[in-house]
Amino acid sequence: MKRVFLAEVTAFDPRTEQAVVLRMCSPGHGPIAFDNAHEYIPCLTGAPARSMALTDNGIPGEIAIDYGSIGLRLGDDMRNAHWPGYDFDGYPCRLMWGEYGAPLSSYKHIPSGRV
Numbered sequence: 001m002k003r004v005f006l007a008e009v010t011a012f013d014p015r016t017e018q019a020v021v022l023r024m025c026s027p028g029h030g031p032i033a034f035d036n037a038h039e040y041i042p043c044l045t046g047a048p049a050r051s052m053a054l055t056d057n058g059i060p061g062e063i064a065i066d067y068g069s070i071g072l073r074l075g076d077d078m079r080n081a082h083w084p085g086y087d088f089d090g091y092p093c094r095l096m097w098g099e100y101g102a103p104l105s106s107y108k109h110i111p112s113g114r115v
Contacts (some may be wrong), residue, residue, distance in 0.1 A: 002028065002029070002099070002100040003026075003098070003100070004025055004026055004029070004097065004098055004099060004100045005025065005026040005044060005095070005096075005097045006020070006023070006024070006025050006026075006032075006040055006095070006096040006097065006098075006107065007022075007023075007024045007025070007044060007070060007093065007094070007096075008021055008023050008093070008094040008095075008096075009021070009022045009024070009092075009093045009094075009115060010022075010046070010089055010091040010092050010093070010115075011083070011086035011087060011088045011115075012017065012034065012086060012087040012088075013085075013086055013103065013111060014077060014085065014086075014087065015085070019091070020086070022080070022083065022086075023038055023039060023040040023041065024040055024041050024042075024043050024044050024072065024080075025040035025042050025044060026042065026044050026087070027042045027043075027044065027045070027096065028042070028069075028074075028098060029042060030042065031063075032100075034103070034104040039078060041078055041079060042071050042078075043073045043074065043078045043080055044070055044071065044072060044073075045071035045072065045073055050095050053067070053075065088115040089115065090114055090115070091114065091115050092113075092114055092115075093112065093113055093114060093115050094109070094112050095107050095110040095112070095113075096108060097110070
C-alpha cells in the first residue's frame with residue numbers, strides 16, 4: 001500500500017469571522033474521505049522533514065523536535081484558491097500518516113504544533 005500524509009490546519013477566515021479546519025493530504029491519488037463530512041484535498045507538495053536538536057546555541061539542553069514546513073499547491077482545481085486570504089499565524093496544526101485506504105483510526109499522529 002501507499003503511505004499517505006495528512007494535515008489538519010486551523011485558520012481564521014476573515015470573511016466569515018470564523019475559524020475553519022483545512023484538511024489536506026499528500027498527492028498521488030484523489031481526495032481522501034473517511035466520512036461524508038471530512039475530505040482531505042491532495043494539495044500538499046511534500047511532507048515536512050523531521051529534525052532534532054540536543055543543544056541550544058551550543059549548550060546541551062532539551063531535545064527539540066522540529067517538523068519544518070509543508071508546501072501547498074493552490075488553485076481552482078484544488079478548491080483552495082481562497083486559502084491565501086486566511087490567517088494561519090498561531091493556529092493549531094495536526095499531522096498524521098498512514099496507509100492509503102486504511103481507516104483514519106489507524107493513522108499515526110505526529111506531535112501537534114502551531115502554524
